[in-house]
Amino acid sequence: MFKRSDQDSRQSVHIFVDGAAIEAREGDTVSAALLVSGRDVRRATAVSGAPRLPYCMMGVCFDCLVTIDGIGNRQGCLVPVAEGMQIEIQKGKREIGR
Amino acid sequence: MNALPKRDGYDVVVVGAGPAGLAAAATAAEAGLSTLLLDENAGAGGQVWRAITSTPVTERGQLGADYWAGAKLVEAVRASGAEIIQRATVWSLDRNLEVGVSVGGASAFVGARRVILATGALERPFPIPGWTLPGVMTAGAAQTMLKSSGLVPDGRTVIAGQGPLLWLLAAQILRLGGRIDRILDTTERRNYLAALPHAFAFMTSPYFAKGLAMIREVRAKVPVVSGVTELAAAGDGQLASVSYAAGSRRETIPVELLLLHQGVVPNVNLAMAAGIEHRWDDLQLCWSPVLDGDGNTSIAGIAIAGDGAGIGGAAVAVIRGHIAARAAVETLTPAAAAKSASLATLKASLSQAERGRAFLDTLFRPARQFRIPSGDTIVCRCEEVTATDILDAVAIGATGPNQLKAYRRTGMGPCQGRLCGLTVTELMAQARDKTPQEIGYYRLRAPVKPITLAELASVPKTEADVQAVVRG
Ligand code: FES
16 A cells, blocks of 8 residues: 655664564654555454544544554554554454553 | 653643744744643644654655745754653643643643644545545545655555645655556536636735646646546445546546545644634634634633634744744733734734635635535544434434534544534534534533543642542
């Protein structure tokens, strides 16, 4: 869906998506890194379980909700990636206690 | 840069570090006022100058001169002595000018003698069939990824809608080697005629030549279909095709990515939650705050600058930011005010910068069928409520957006109405044969962004706070 520009010379950052390592770049948001990863990163909504991907990328729509380092319902489009970050694609509601 | 505010109170708190917020913070801090600038993003710049200090897109021509124009202002704020906190979410503001802010999972309240809201704009909802499918995004979303991460579309891509941002995005994608298969232009044909009386002002504004050049640049590379009157996205759990009608032409195109855009509207959530009076704007088709010439709102001490005050674009936002801060300086430290540009000078450049806006507003007034959906098109993305659901609720007695919450939970999901509010107001107005002003908007309340109860509970409290709620 998206590709990186050749002039992007930022440092690599490694994050994990449901346990699998993917390469991101310093300054990417979690959502951007997921969208360019080529993986199926669709979440499922809390109401009907419908698949969604980020829509606005600016903190407005909440369609980027994702579990980051064990904390659910984070807005992936507002959180920059960090080395070793653990991402889980959130299927449905945030679970109690995370 | 990522800790809670250093002090309990400031002369001026500015919310939002886009063009208006940066200008306001610089003006206030340069005059010696203690100034706090709070911004939700990872870096300053807002949407227009997003990632200006960190973008991987270093070939300057690709993002354009208007983008790089922001760098000077970011420098000015950094040098001004203002305290800047990024990734700070303001979730509460009240008439006592108390600002609730969350940074890194912890919250605090800070007091202010003046608050300047520069929360900018967000993209107008574009509720067509299938707009919730994975693969459908806003044009602004694509532009955000382009600026902050150098990402461009590489699969079959269609851009649909209208307005200056759409052409700018298309030009930027092409310059960075991205792919666009088709542009579907939804500008209504009759708008061209309606905009004619404003054409002279527009042609003598800086937008004119820039806009024309950009449209020419894009048209040379991408087939453009104009006069699009119907639009629908389809696919099974993932976008697969876009269908449109333009005149007698109907077509369905296979597509992987659909980027939608039909203008931007003020981001009113924080201002409305603070109780600031807003009115329906019949030209821009959105809610705008009621302001005086200095940007002061109906609540003493709170001003609004930038697109949150009514859409005007970046150049106008900068001037409005200076004006709002300058007015604060005049009240709080009149001696310092004498040293900087006078309000009269600023206001003269404001009316200069506003030239051409009426033309753009009229030409790019989005068509009714793209604002007011029907049938099983989703209106509220969070609670997954359709147009029919809402009309059914109206038929059994829902009178306005607030009653509708009880029937259908519209606007009660995490986005708090940001992506359905305008649609709900206009849909209910049409169904009940009332004006949007009569129908009204969601009553918004803090927290305007979701925070956890745990975070709320751990806000530092004084003995008096505890006494106020604990029964003896
Ligand atoms: S993509 Fe819309 S809030 Fe993150």
